[in-house]
Amino acid sequence: MIEYIDMILPYLTTILLVSSIYAIFALGLNLEWGFTGLINFGHVAFLAIGAYTTVMLNMSGYSLILSVIAGIALAGFFGFLLGIPTLRLREDYLAIVTIGFSEVLRFILLNEEWLTRGSFGIHGFERPFQDVIPYQYYNIFLLLLFVAILGIIYFSLEKLIHSPYGRVLKSIREDESVPSALGKNVFSYKLQSLIIGSAIAGLAGAMLAFYLQYINPFTFKPIETFNAWIIVILGGTASNKGTVVGALILWTFFSGTRFIEEYVPFESHQMGAFRMIIIGLLLMLLMMHKPEGIFGEREELALSD
């Protein structure tokens, strides 16, 4: 029995660690899309900005906490920059500009080796409390830390969306001409939502770097954006609880497919493509048939018209 637990515990820890990071990442997207109706197809860019800023600042001698804060702030700042030209226009424009930005950012991370070490990636940066915590317990510690952060983010967002502020965000999602006619500065609210969502993604980026101990541009492929979309939609758009559950489901599923990998006659590039096809199909089918998600709160998003 004990041996059994010893075997399964590290595995479980890994799933939970990754899930908590992705839950936070997706909570940022849920604020933007689920509550405000913004389409951000480049969410991964903010994950990357958070991760790179944190580790690069730390490697050049700044304290860890300061580096993380800078990472969050810079991610939020880029949300602001992208929001300025797009958020007064139709929702399509934000989608285009964010997806373009995430691709351009990946090129920059790959090519500006003087800054980012290109495809070699970065490792050897500090992890929180690494001197104090014994190595064999480190992941458990990290898990506790991440769950605590997730808790803080989750409850803050819940508070946010159940406030008059959240009411304005939801009204923008529904039909922005109504809050406009009532005197709410829709553009400013959209911008704030994008900034907060991006900053949260930046935080998730720092966490991802701590977990992986190594980042390179390939850590931040476009697919990560769509993983977040799947998480949000799976769990029920506009439900923070659903988003956390969605993250857990997706990563349990992904680690499940690792076992299957040995039994299917796919080559390695095919396995990656296969996974993306599944993600794409899931996105299409969920939006077509179950836009309220599997755990959507009542029929909040199911009513058409």
Next chain:
Amino acid sequence: MHYLTDQVVKLDILSVRNLKKHFGGVKAVDGCSLKIDAGTVVGLIGPNGAGKTTMFKLISGFEGGSGEIMFKGRRIDKLPPFKIARCGMVRTFQIPHALTKMTVLENLMLAPNIQCGEQIWNIWLRRKKIKEQEKLIKDKSQKILEFFEILHLEDEYAGALSGGQKKLLEMARAMMIDPSLMMLDEPFAGVNPTLARKISGYIEELRESGMTFLIIEHDIPAITKISDKIIVMNEGKIMAEGVPEEIKQRQDVLDVYLGGEG
């Protein structure tokens, strides 16, 4: 002539000069000028496609056109809709814009301006004030819902309401704000007659308290009954303007509009 003296005694809250809006070849609003005195009810009538709704959109900033619009002595054409709304003007939409995936109560509670909890930092810094405000706003919402006879639906999603109920919701939401000028686009369309009369009464009550109304309506008897002045539009132009009795007598108005109704 009496018009001039009128102007001296009464303050016009809204004045529009030479307003124009073209959609391709269609001249939806074609050089309209009008003045609305504070504390009056003005009816805007005219056949379908006359340009009434477009006029509303121009005044409330939802469409850009040419011309000059003054509201409470301030130029507002060029301002975005939310700023115009903050000057104290609220409009309803002809086709109700219910926020479908929010509850009826939430739809109303959204409306009041300068809510403390609409500022993000206040959510953590001024919890008590927000709580108090929320309670006040909720009470007011419920009172208004009760007046419009949809209080029993307060926890339903607005998307689940019937067409007429959505119309009521649209109006109830506007009533949540206490604006200086309330612009209603066909408030009585699809509303049962008893309730329509009740709403008329409410409008007169609010006017007594100093509110100004600009109301688009096809129900001529209803609108002439509550209006101090009627403006008739046709093909983008203002063709007649005056007290209801006068308008009812005008042959040209009868021809384009009232004629059809006998």
Next chain:
Amino acid sequence: MQLIINGLVIGSIIALTAIGLSMIYKTLNFVNFAHGDFVAFAAYIAFFVNTSLGVHLAPAFLISILATILLGVFMEKVVWLPMRRKNATRTTLIIISIGLALVLRNILIFVWGGGTKNYNIPVRQGFSFFGATITPNQILVIITAFLLMFLLHYLLSRTKIGKAMRALSDNIDLARISGIDVDKVVLWTWVIGLGLAATGGVLYGLVTAIRPSMGWYLLLPMFAAIILGGIGNPYGTIAGGMIIGLSQELSTAVLPTEYKFAVSFVVMTAVLLVKPEGIFGGAK
């Protein structure tokens, strides 16, 4: 000079494919994020028919264009039409289209791998031209693109279906009331829009290597061209496509070639910032 020639060639392809995207955008009122992947799909089918089945390139092109259109029609029947019936919002359609983009692109990777491919054609000598070379393939691309654009202009302005398409893109509800068979016209929009995309795709395969992401990386330049030219303005789109193509190629004189893609991003964002209705006007 060489850069200008390359720019014109890429510009023609961007313009050709972007017109299809713009038509679908105007008619159906949403951005089809899978448009670029239809472009790549066409190139791959042409490659497959040409190399694996050993068919000559010209018929291979036709087969590929037909196959792409068929796929588009299939998607209209199983996805877009049912979603329109359900009154799906624009955001829903956008998300479905990005899902479709992922599926299409990864099917290409799954079947043909991530590497580059080429048609089975002899390499032909280019002509010298003011110190630059232009290959017969490049000339073919430019000529075909312009021929098709003229054809499209004729179609939109002279034929009944073209006029119906324009009416639809002006106001779909009005068109429905005035007795236009909306679903049929939408179907034609897909056929023509994807036909242009597919033609752009097979031609693109002539002048560059074929790879799964070729369409994806064309998507941003296409958007940039459309936004630059003003949405719903086909001539603006053509001009926009040329400008984007040229500036992408000319940028390689000062920037690493990897940043070609960034050029369209920067141009697009700048236009959105200062003149979102496009520099050549057009509907908002």
